[in-house]
Amino acid sequence: MKLKGPYDVIYANSRPYWHDALEYIGGLDKNIVALTADLSRSVATEKFRKAYPDRFFNVGIAEQNMIGLAAGLALNGKIPYCCSFAPFLTMRALEQFRTDVCYMNLNVRMIGGYGGIVAAGPTHAGLEDAGIIRGIANATVVCPSDVSMVKKMYEASVRYEGPMYIRMWQGSKESDLYDEDYTLEIGKAIEAREGGDATIISFGAIMREAVVASNSLAEEGIRTGILDMHTLKPIDKEAILKAAKRTGRIVTLEDHSLFNGLGSAVAEVLMDAGVSCRLKRLGIPDVYPVYGDNQKLFAKYGYDSGAIIAAVKDML
Numbered sequence: 001m002k003l004k005g006p007y008d009v010i011y012a013n014s015r016p017y018w019h020d021a022l023e024y025i026g027g028l029d030k031n032i033v034a035l036t037a038d039l040s041r042s043v044a045t046e047k048f049r050k051a052y053p054d055r056f057f058n059v060g061i062a063e064q065n066m067i068g069l070a071a072g073l074a075l076n077g078k079i080p081y082c083c084s085f086a087p088f089l090t091m092r093a094l095e096q097f098r099t100d101v102c103y104m105n106l107n108v109r110m111i112g113g114y115g116g117i118v119a120a121g122p123t124h125a126g127l128e129d130a131g132i133i134r135g136i137a138n139a140t141v142v143c144p145s146d147v148s149m150v151k152k153m154y155e156a157s158v159r160y161e162g163p164m165y166i167r168m169w170q171g172s173k174e175s176d177l178y179d180e181d182y183t184l185e186i187g188k189a190i191e192a193r194e195g196g197d198a199t200i201i202s203f204g205a206i207m208r209e210a211v212v213a214s215n216s217l218a219e220e221g222i223r224t225g226i227l228d229m230h231t232l233k234p235i236d237k238e239a240i241l242k243a244a245k246r247t248g249r250i251v252t253l254e255d256h257s258l259f260n261g262l263g264s265a266v267a268e269v270l271m272d273a274g275v276s277c278r279l280k281r282l283g284i285p286d287v288y289p290v291y292g293d294n295q296k297l298f299a300k301y302g303y304d305s306g307a308i309i310a311a312v313k314d315m316l
Helices: 015-026 046-051 063-075 086-092 094-102 129-134 147-159 207-219 237-247 262-273 294-300 305-315
Strands: 010-012 032-036 056-058 079-085 109-113 140-142 164-167 174-176 190-193 198-203 224-228 231-233 249-257 278-284
Touching (some): 015 147, 032 063, 063 079, 079 086, 086 109, 129 140, 147 164, 174 207, 190 207, 198 207, 198 237, 198 262, 207 224, 207 305, 224 237, 231 262, 237 262, 249 305, 278 305
Parallel strands (some): 032 056, 032 079, 079 109, 198 224
Antiparallel strands (some): 190 224
């Protein structure tokens, strides 16, 4: 077991971890440059700017230009990290990312903050972002599940070849889930907890709800495994099929639209392999979420720990 506890979920302010991780990788490779679209504080690039001012570019509120500039920098051997809010990167600058970056398979990283339901409301929230990029050829989609994974994810991205979308969260009240050190490999899921009755597959900060649900179910003698699917694309097919064959029951959990997200990807893997399995997808339904506390909205839209518990019990 790699999770703290087994019954603890410790919360942390994640934004300092973003700052530290970007500054850290800036020291690993002099070719790393950071770009922001007038959101340096919101998406945590200030420490990098102060440490490496000659490798930092604020393009203003012009995300399309930022991605075009990043493509040019990548063609000249740089590794650009483009930082903005998730919807601005994945929708406003989608054509540039698809054609200028992914078509040429360049080493450009988009870091999208505010992934999932956030206090800023649906206009600034990444509700569909990971699914959009998942459909682009050559693009990799990742999302750390807790604050301990941020630095590991950034470090792994330095060595990774090709375009990448790193999905981040709101930046406050995120979880510190992992107790012991662990190895992060892009494209390889982490078996965070073993269990024989059902498997919860999740990605991103919402995984804390999976941990809370698994803890509660354990008190009733129901053993649920947890797969941390931090890489949405390329997804770990082997881990999904192994879980399906072992438990026969899978619940997917994502702070993302139910369309074209984690649940869709897991269903595709199961159907393509012809593996029969009970499957319940939990995530944002086909709505624009209202404003409010995200924990309350998880419950309102049916994808909090209570919804997981109900889904597992229904399968059993």
